[in-house]
Each structure stands twice: as structure tokens, then as C-alpha cells.
Amino acid sequence: MDKEYVVGIDVGGQTTKIGIVNRRGEIVKQCVISSKYNAGEAALFEDAVASAVEKLISESSLKKEQVKGIGMGAPDGNYYDGTIVDAMNLPWAKGRVTPIAADIKERTGLPVIVTNDANAAAIGEMTYGAAKGMKDFIMITLGTGVGSGIVVNGSLVYGHDGFAGELGHTRIVRHNGRPCGCGLCGCLEAYASAIGVARTAREWLDMSDEPSLLRKVDEITSKDIFLAAEQGDALAIRVFEYTGRILGTAFADFVPFSAPEAIVLFGGLARAWKYIEQPILKAMNENVVFLWKNKVKLIHSTLPESDAAILGASALAW
Amino acid sequence: MDKEYVVGIDVGGQTTKIGIVNRRGEIVKQCVISSKYNAGEAALFEDAVASAVEKLISESSLKKEQVKGIGMGAPDGNYYDGTIVDAMNLPWAKGRVTPIAADIKERTGLPVIVTNDANAAAIGEMTYGAAKGMKDFIMITLGTGVGSGIVVNGSLVYGHDGFAGELGHTRIVRHNGRPCGCGLCGCLEAYASAIGVARTAREWLDMSDEPSLLRKVDEITSKDIFLAAEQGDALAIRVFEYTGRILGTAFADFVPFSAPEAIVLFGGLARAWKYIEQPILKAMNENVVFLWKNKVKLIHSTLPESDAAILGASALAW
Numbered sequence: 001m002d003k004e005y006v007v008g009i010d011v012g013g014q015t016t017k018i019g020i021v022n023r024r025g026e027i028v029k030q031c032v033i034s035s036k037y038n039a040g041e042a043a044l045f046e047d048a049v050a051s052a053v054e055k056l057i058s059e060s061s062l063k064k065e066q067v068k069g070i071g072m073g074a075p076d077g078n079y080y081d082g083t084i085v086d087a088m089n090l091p092w093a094k095g096r097v098t099p100i101a102a103d104i105k106e107r108t109g110l111p112v113i114v115t116n117d118a119n120a121a122a123i124g125e126m127t128y129g130a131a132k133g134m135k136d137f138i139m140i141t142l143g144t145g146v147g148s149g150i151v152v153n154g155s156l157v158y159g160h161d162g163f164a165g166e167l168g169h170t171r172i173v174r175h176n177g178r179p180c181g182c183g184l185c186g187c188l189e190a191y192a193s194a195i196g197v198a199r200t201a202r203e204w205l206d207m208s209d210e211p212s213l214l215r216k217v218d219e220i221t222s223k224d225i226f227l228a229a230e231q232g233d234a235l236a237i238r239v240f241e242y243t244g245r246i247l248g249t250a251f252a253d254f255v256p257f258s259a260p261e262a263i264v265l266f267g268g269l270a271r272a273w274k275y276i277e278q279p280i281l282k283a284m285n286e287n288v289v290f291l292w293k294n295k296v297k298l299i300h301s302t303l304p305e306s307d308a309a310i311l312g313a314s315a316l317a318w
Numbered sequence: 319m320d321k322e323y324v325v326g327i328d329v330g331g332q333t334t335k336i337g338i339v340n341r342r343g344e345i346v347k348q349c350v351i352s353s354k355y356n357a358g359e360a361a362l363f364e365d366a367v368a369s370a371v372e373k374l375i376s377e378s379s380l381k382k383e384q385v386k387g388i389g390m391g392a393p394d395g396n397y398y399d400g401t402i403v404d405a406m407n408l409p410w411a412k413g414r415v416t417p418i419a420a421d422i423k424e425r426t427g428l429p430v431i432v433t434n435d436a437n438a439a440a441i442g443e444m445t446y447g448a449a450k451g452m453k454d455f456i457m458i459t460l461g462t463g464v465g466s467g468i469v470v471n472g473s474l475v476y477g478h479d480g481f482a483g484e485l486g487h488t489r490i491v492r493h494n495g496r497p498c499g500c501g502l503c504g505c506l507e508a509y510a511s512a513i514g515v516a517r518t519a520r521e522w523l524d525m526s527d528e529p530s531l532l533r534k535v536d537e538i539t540s541k542d543i544f545l546a547a548e549q550g551d552a553l554a555i556r557v558f559e560y561t562g563r564i565l566g567t568a569f570a571d572f573v574p575f576s577a578p579e580a581i582v583l584f585g586g587l588a589r590a591w592k593y594i595e596q597p598i599l600k601a602m603n604e605n606v607v608f609l610w611k612n613k614v615k616l617i618h619s620t621l622p623e624s625d626a627a628i629l630g631a632s633a634l635a636w
Contacts, residue, residue, distance in 0.1 A: 159577025169607035259477020
């Protein structure tokens with residue numbers, strides 16, 4: 001029997017999305033389960049994933065023999081050994097090594113390949129999205145954190161240990177930088193993640209009396225800032241411009257590494273594209289060495305966001 | 319007839335080294351010619367290279383049929399199209415595109431492959447030197463400038479345009495940085511090249527009355543600083559420590575990109591290894607995200623310096 005389907009799984013901090021994908025890159029059936037399990041409950045999460053996979057397969061009237069395998073994108077997922085290593089945002093995977101590929105394989109009988117979520121998104125974008133046909137690009141995921149997937153000569157860069165592409169933890173501010181969740185200060189993630197953007201807004205509101213719609217909000221999120229910007233709020237718009245400048249300055253240092261054709265933005269913050277695109281381009285081109293001035297494309301993902309991660313993860317399994 | 323030899327050519331700012339290399343990676347015969355030709359004299363340089371190659375072949379009692387080809391490392395050499403593009407330190411190659419591979423092939427009848435000098439050094443190190451057997455490492459060349467060659471999964475990273483690996487032009491100082499020859503300010507090269515080290519010494523001598531052997535030197539070079547350090551000169555030793563700290567801080571931002579097994583130092587400044595090794599390691603491990611703390615090796619080239627560039631270039635031709 002031809003193996004005409006794969007399963008793509010995107011493990012996020014809040015929810016895990018699971019989809020069955022055919023050879024044309026169409027998600028034929030999908031579901032969402034919770035990722036919220038406590039410390040010590042990795043097995044419960046794995047049981048839930050396995051049950052959901054079995055259920056999706058049977059609901060799609062497929063036999064398991066038609067499914068080639070499972071591709072999984074997860075925070076701190078390691079391609080080489082199929083583990084999740086000390087994932088900060090997943091209590092059940094924090095401070096330990098979770099052999100998730102082996103565990104899910106044991107529960108489903110299907111081969112499982114794991115990589116980190118940003119790598120999965122990069123593969124999705126290269127296989128089905130904005131980076132189709134590109135051999136050299138850098139994917140930057142702007143979500144709760146800042147992740148990255150780096151493609152060199154058509155292949156994902158995994159590095160010596162499988163963890164390559166942690167560009168969110170390069171230093172954009174070397175002196176007096178904000179503390180980052182990783183323990184360092186001044187990381188790109190501390191400024192350009194959804195949380196980083198909210199921090200910028202709160203800092204700026206504290207520093208002046210400038211009127212802003214955001215003053216009415218108790219716990220400011222990046223979505224609040226986006227909504228305020230949409231209503232013309234000057235401070236909110238400047239927060240995005242500043243975030244764009246930070247990103248562009250960082251990209252100027254990424255480009256000399258791999259000379260990418262494009263930098264592809266993906267994730268929640270990329271929704272604020274119209275506010276961040278020009279500041280990114282300006283800062284990137286002002287700060288990059290002459291070889292690449294005005295030469296590197298900046299694009300944002302064209303995949304429906306909910307699908308991209310599933311598709312990317314699934315592409316691993318072919 | 320078996321093609322048992324290749325020619326390796328290392329084009330430097332002052333001299334060009336040419337060697338005939340056998341399959342065991344031994345340089346069987348070599349010579350050095352001048353690289354100093356003026357603007358408009360590229361053809362004269364190419365004639366000189368071709369004559370030297372022909373002479374070496376005949377002096378080695380070889381037939382040209384025994385030579386498989388020529389590998390060439392040159393500043394701003396482009397692997398994809400065999401050109402040298404606007405090389406700052408070569409007057410005859412500055413402000414123009416020199417199709418050096420085609421030109422030398424026309425003159426010698428031998429196929430020619432070009433890459434930049436740091437890439438050639440990385441290939442040499444991987445084929446014959448300290449990085450033998452490594453699939454993921456970053457080579458940093460500390461010479462007149464700061465170059466880099468990045469190896470990912472056993473292959474050199476060339477990037478979309480062939481110019482990948484210009485880590486000397488990432489920003490180590492974002493505010494008030496020193497002007498760099500490339501037009502930016504605060505580049506790693508402005509601090510950690512031989513010229514950068516000399517700039518540090520001159521700045522520090524101007525800033526205080528601290529006694530130093532270097533005060534007797536008119537035009538301080540990195541060699542003068544090394545010799546002073548060897549005599550116990552405190553300021554000279556601190557210059558190297560500072561340079562090491564700058565390098566380590568920069569490396570901490572390179573590591574998250576490709577998760578290398580090692581960073582390999584090569585070139586003139588690597589001679590000051592005993593002064594820079596510990597400061598580099600300390601700064602790298604303090605500034606890198608936890609995934610790689612105390613995990614990335616720092617090594618220096620074990621190839622005889624004069625040979626490494628020839629060997630690296632020659633390895634391109636196999």
C-alpha cells in the first residue's frame with residue numbers, strides 16, 4: 001500500500017496542533033489539543049498526542065499503513081536524537097530531556113522525526129510557502145519568543161548538536177540590555193518577541209505622560225498594541241517602529257553569516273507587517289556591510305498561520 | 319595519465335603563494351610572487367601567476383596532464399562565478415570585477431576554482447588540519463582583516479551570492495564604534511584584526527601615561543605588541559586580553575547560528591594565542607546562551623601558516 005499521508009504536529013506553549021497531510025501539502029483533517037501538562041506529566045501529554053493521532057487517522061477513514069510517519073516541531077526539539085531538551089515554556093518538558101520521538105513512536109507504531117518549531121516553520125515555508133524554490137534563507141519566527149530556522153544550500157542547519165538557529169539569543173543590546181528569560185541580558189528575544197514588544201510599551205508609558213490608548217489596558221499584550229496602532233495611537237505605532245529597527249539591526253549581523261536570498265518573517269508579530277516592514281528594511285540596509293546593501297529580500301510568510309507549522313512539521317516526515 | 323597533483327594559490331595583499339600539492343596533501347614545490355600591481359594591471363598579475371604555475375610544473379618534472387587543476391583563495395573571491403569582486407586590499411582588483419578564474423584558465427589551460435581566502439583556509443583546516451573530521455566549525459582568520467569560513471554539515475557555506483562568511487563585518491560595538499574600512503562603524507574587524515589591535519594600543523597609549531615599551535615605537539604593529547608582551551609589557555598584554563574579550567563576545571553571537579563543534583583561529587594574531595585564549599573563552603562562555611556554555615571548543619590552526627592557505631586552496635581543485 002502506498003504511503004500517501006503524513007502527520008504533522010506543532011507543539012506550542014498553549015496548544016498542540018495535529019494534522020494529516022497528503023502529498024499535495026493539503027491538510028485533510030486536523031485537531032487541536034492542550035499542551036498544558038505539569039512537571040512530571042510528559043507521559044500524559046504523549047498519551048494525549050498518540051490518542052489524537054489515532055483518532056484523526058480513523059476519522060479520515062485511513063489505515064495506519066497509509067501513513068508514512070510523523071513530523072513534529074517542538075520548542076527545543078532536537079533533530080539528531082528526537083528529544084525535547086529543557087523547554088522553558090513547557091512545564092512537563094522543562095529541566096529534563098524528553099525522548100518524545102521514541103515515546104510517540106512506541107505509542108503509535110509510526111516513525112517520528114522531531115525538530116524545533118522554527119525549523120519546522122522554515123521547512124514548511126520552503127516546501128509550500130513564500131520561500132519555495134529558495135536555497136538560502138533565514139526564517140525568523142516572532143511569537144512568544146524569537147526563533148529561527150536557517151536554510152543553507154537547500155538544507156536546514158542543525159549544527160554539531162542539533163540546536164543551531166537560536167538567533168533570538170544573540171545580543172542586540174550589549175550594555176544595559178533587558179534581562180531575557182534565558183539568563184542573558186540584551187537578547188533579541190527580549191525586544192522583538194510578543195513579550196518584548198509589550199515590555200517596550202510598558203517602559204515607554206512609564207517614562208512619559210504621552211497620551212495613549214494603551215494606558216487603559218491592564219496587562220498589555222502585543223495584540224493590544226496592534227489594535228491601538230490600528231486606531232492611530234502614536235505610541236503604539238512607535239513601539240512597532242522601534243521593534244522593526246531592533247530587528248533590522250540584528251538582521252544586518254545575520255546576513256554576513258549565510259548571505260541569504262531573503263529573511264522570512266513568520267508568527268504573530270508578522271501581522272504588524274505594515275508597521276515593521278519599512279523600519280526593518282531601513283535598519284538592515286543601514287547596518288549591513290556594503291556587499292548586501294539593498295540586496296536581501298524581506299518577506300513574510302504566505303502560509304495560513306495555523307497551517308504553516310503543521311505543514312512544516314509534516315514535511316519532515318516525507 | 320592519472321591526475322595526481324593540483325596547484326594551490328593563495329592571493330594575499332602583499333604576496334601570492336603558489337604550490338604544487340600531491341594527493342597526500344604535501345606541497346612538493348612552491349614559490350612566492352608579488353601581489354603588488356596597480357589599478358589597471360590585473361592582466362600583468364595574471365600573467366605573472368600563469369608563468370609561475372608553468373615554471374613550478376616544469377621544475378617539478380611534471381607534465382601538465384598530471385595536474386588536475388588550480389584552486390585559488392583570494393580576498394573577495396567568489397566561488398560561484400570565479401571572480402574577485404572589489405577587493406579593498408588589492409589595487410588591481412579594487413572597484414572592479416576581475417574574472418580571475420577564466421583569465422588564469424585561459425593562460426594555463428587548467429581549470430580554476432576560486433573562493434575567498436578565509437574559505438580556502440577553512441577547507442585546508444578541514445582537509446589537513448585541526449578541524450579534520452569536523453562537520454560543523456567556524457574558521458576565523460585574524461590577519462590584516464578578520465575573515466571567516468563557515469562549515470555546516472561538512473560543506474562550506476557560500477550563500478545565495480557566494481559571499482557568505484563575512485563575520486569580520488558584524489557589529490561588536492553598536493554605539494560609538496570605531497570606523498571600519500568597509501564604511502560601517504564598530505565592526506569586529508576594526509578591533510580584532512592586526513590593524514585593529516594596533517589601533518587599540520595607540521588609543522590606550524594616548525589615554526594615559528602608563529609606561530610601555532610601545533611608547534618607543536613609531537608605527538606600532540601587532541608584531542610590536544606581541545614582542546612587548548613577550549617582554550612582560552603590561553599594556554601590551556592588556557591589549558591582547560581586550561582583543562580576546564572582543565573576539566569571545568562576538569563568538570557568543572556566532573555560535574547560536576550554526577552550533578559549531580569548534581571555532582578555529584588562524585592567521586597572524588593567532589600567534590598571540592597564549593594571551594588571547596583564556597579571555598576569548600571567558601567572554602564566549604559568559605555571553606553565549608546556556609545551550610552552549612562551556613561546550614564549544616576553541617582551537618588554533620595546527621597547519622604551518624605558510625602552507626595552510628596553499629593547502630586549503632589546493633583542496634578546492636580535487
